[in-house]
Amino acid sequence: xxxxxxxxxxxxxxxxxxxxxxxxxxxxxxxxxxxxxxxxxxxxxxxxxxxxxxxxxxxxxxxxxxxxxxxxxxxxxxxxxxxxxxxxxxxxxxxxxxxxxxxxxxxxxxxxxxxxxxxxxxxxxxxxxxx
Numbered sequence: 001x002x003x004x005x006x007x008x009x010x011x012x013x014x015x016x017x018x019x020x021x022x023x024x025x026x027x028x029x030x031x032x033x034x035x036x037x038x039x040x041x042x043x044x045x046x047x048x049x050x051x052x053x054x055x056x057x058x059x060x061x062x063x064x065x066x067x068x069x070x071x072x073x074x075x076x077x078x079x080x081x082x083x084x085x086x087x088x089x090x091x092x093x094x095x096x097x098x099x100x101x102x103x104x105x106x107x108x109x110x111x112x113x114x115x116x117x118x119x120x121x122x123x124x125x126x127x128x129x130x131x
Contacts, residue, residue, distance in 0.1 A: 005082050006057050006074055014038060015048045016079065019058060019072040026067040027060075 008016060018033050019025060025033070027049065034045040049070060052058045057074040085094075092099040100117070103109050109117070 005085075006055050006079065007082065007086065008052075008055075008057065008079060011038075011044075011048055012052055012055075012057070013079070015045065015052060016057060016072060016074065016076070019070060020076045024069050024071040026069055028067055030070060 014037070015030065015034065018030060018037075022029070022033075027046065030049060031042050031045045034040045034048075035042075049058070049060070053060055053070075057079075058070055058072050060068045060070050062068050088094050088096060088099060092102070104114070
């Protein structure tokens with residue numbers, strides 16, 4: 001089965017960050033947090049919650065007694081991977097090596113980052129040899 005990509009706008013990402021940090025929140029709690037962090041109105045936050053639910057990024061369920069509860073369905077790691085794929089596709093024609101080459105040529109990576117990248121690539125190479 002093909003993986004469903006969920007593309008998030010910057011505003012949707014902000015709401016998801018709130019839910020990823022907290023787990024499950026009432027609509028009122030999300031509204032309050034978005035008002036504090038982004039100065040958004042109640043209607044803006046409710047619209048975003050609705051859009052995210054429609055996209056399948058979160059779910060809502062009525063509590064036994066009280067307000068609706070919102071929980072993330074999309075994991076942060078999956079969202080970040082999707083954003084990375086979109087960026088690679090859009091800017092580097094899907095080529096990770098082209099992106100790394102561009103970054104290293106402009107010396108945008110520190111020696112520590114280069115060392116970390118080397119360790120990561122070495123580990124992936126070893127995994128591939130064991131498969």
